Amino acid sequence: MSDITLPELGEGIDEATIINIFVSPGDKIKKEQSVIEIETDKAALELPSPVDGMISEMLVSNGDVIKIGDLIAKVEEGGSTTKEKPAPKEKKKERPKIEEIAEEVVEEKDEESVKVDEHKEEEILQKEMSGRDDKTEPDNVVSIVKDENKVSAPASPSTRKLARELGIDINSIPGTDPGGRISSEDVINYAKNLIANLETTADTHRGTYQPNIPALPDFSKWGEIEKIKMGTVRRLTAENLTMAWTIPHVTNHDRADITELDQLRKMNKQKAKDAGGNLTITPILIKIVSSALKVFPEFNASIDMESNEIIYKKFVNIGFAVDTERGLYVPNIQNADKKNIIDIAVELSDISERTRNKKITPDELKGSTFTVSNLGGIGGTYFSPIIYYPDVAILGVSKSSFEPVYIDGKFEPRLMMPLSLSYDHRIIDGAAAARFLTWLVKALEEPFQILFEGK
């Protein structure tokens, strides 16, 4: 008998919400076969079975929030014992849980209200279905269900009012007065930190960062509308981009003649395919960018405005955008500067595949130093990419096309690739960006340059 427990999911993640269960007791299971799908603050992923065998017991239900090391299922190893097909999965299995919670709610309330209980149950059902626990809904969204089993936060009425006005749930504020009492100062400091350091507070208080955005009008006045809850990925994307938008961006554009490079790419395509990769322009770009970052280290840095420091990274991890049905993910190729193009192509295919199949681990989504966003496969000429915080630059690639280029007294059809470089103007000057982009263009046109000038 072997236990399936929730493994380490990465730094700072100590719990996950179960959003899907793929197996039930009696099911035969192969090693690496997905057992459940979980969602953390950072990503959704599927958890594989560590062994071959048969599920003898499932100890979790949809919507459960489980901690690292918590038991998920028991597996009878071997799996050769072909037992009769298990009884069909009973939907009911998950229901009692909802009812239990609903019952608890009723008991706590002590006065029963049919309509309100339904409301609560519906809310729980929604949570179960979406697999999310909306504990962190902003305080000003008043719920019609009162939590009467809670002692109010240890703070004076004026402090509680202040927190309310700032849109902060007083219960999430740590008190620094003796006995954990929350002072008005605590509330103000908490609010300041919330604004200054969204990265760290996103976990405990996500979604509250809305700098003076006026309330939305009631759109239903003008026609039919539909409201759909944002998924985790969409919400995080929105939050991260809002934050990234505060970076002073500038975007420089240029074109690279990749006529020769593209022929070279085609010639090596089979090699990459044999190795298990797909040689598109992206792995080549990643390689060339890696080389450029060695020459221009300020593009491989981060800014720390708290300590007024620039952090130069001695490693090169190139992030790339993967479009999934859950939203945009940005995994990265680690140490891309130490890999050849075929290696990168293989890794790119593998990571993209795993990202789409929810097998990517949260750790693989962290630590990028520069990002390449290639929309060339879709179309368009030039766009202004937004920096993937805390990077300081991002390269956007649009669709290459044949254009007449005036060479040696005549026009020749050349394959031109539009490039857009957005950069953090606080650390990178326009001239530096122009030099960086020119270097890239030159390297794409004459790849030998890397051997001459690259590091």
Next chain:
Amino acid sequence: MAIITQLVVIGAGPGGYPAAFRAADLGLDVTLIDHEKNPGGVCLYRGCIPSKALLHVANIINESEHAKELGITYTKPKVDIKRVAEWKNEVVTKLTGGAGFLAKQRKVNYIQGNGVLIDSNNLKVTKEDGSEENLTFDNCVIATGSRPTEIPGIKVDNKKILNSKGALDLESIPKELLVIGGGYIGLEMGSVYSALGSAVTVVEMMDSILSTVDKDFSKILHKKLTKEFKEILLNTKVLEVKNTKNGIKVQFENNDGKFDHEYDKVLVSVGRKPNSENIGLENTKVVINKRGFIEIDQQRRTNDTNIFAIGDVAGDPMLAHKATHEGRVVAEVIAGEDVAYDAATVPAVIFTDPEIAWCGLTEQEAKDKNIDIKVTKFPWGASGRAITLDRTDGLTKLVFETETERILGVGLVGPGAGELISEGVLAVEMAARASDISLSIHPHPTLTETFMEAAEMFFGNSTHVIRSRRK
């Protein structure tokens, strides 16, 4: 012609009129509807205020008797019941008239009549003279309050069978009065009639009077009332109430069997229920729960977004001061402020003699929430002030969270407990810690010192109580 108003408040009790006043102060155009001539509601007309006026009278009588033991003997007081009632009515008139004056000053449109909602934005008012008027509103606050619960089979006629309203009218002093229900209203009115000369019997189904109150307090009151009342029948049911030629014959049943007795009057006081019917709520999206209370959120908003509800009709505790606070909150919400009802506690006071008052969590409630608590009890026998008053039948009891030393609950029994509790409310609201209270100098000699010393007991170092448990 229809009236158009930004805010209509239905019911001008201690919830409704403060809501209307606050809204008017915030610049809203307000209409206030009530069937009485002036604002005040049950609280001012037939509840808190007249009962306290009468309890004051009762206290004078009791004190004059008590004085005997201190060497002062009065002759038995002569009670002019007409004058007592008149004085009580003067109190009511003064206060309700004052509220009416304040409404005028604030330009609140006060309509004497009965309001019924037609839909979520319209209301029909039937005025005293029978004329009807339609009113269109942006927002509505329902503050219709509550009324005495009736017992099936016992018809209140307010002649021989009274409810609290009839009892307050003080038509006559019955020789023998039966109070059905050992709750606070029954005990307060029982105290009044007892002081005025009635032989009072209280009958209660449960095993103690004030069954929801901490037994540490109710038993002290019970002891005193047993001396004043004719009897207190616990665990006893009323089977039948029959009108006879001279009075009311009541049949009881308890563990010993059935028995009956004849009384001159019977007061039915078995609780109150919300006035959520007959105001047209069915024409709106407002949701009423099984107990008849209107369901509301933290901002006192009902399921119908422009209709709010406050006070007794919107849930327990059915207390005037809760309604007043809600009234102010709701007015600010309607005026567009981002506020909510966020009180940590609603204090409760029972104006018997001794009074009982508490706020925050009781010992039992804290235990039910699995909070690790430490309870301190300061007996008033150790209070200098209580001894000078010859009233040592008191107790100050505090509930603290052990780990944080935070005060969670305050309870008092003794004369003046209703005044003393406010310091407890402030402490609980401020999330004060035991040392915040013990280190605040309290004036000597006062009963407030019991609060300070009970906090000292948390540390085992009260001046006037010898430490028993703490090392």
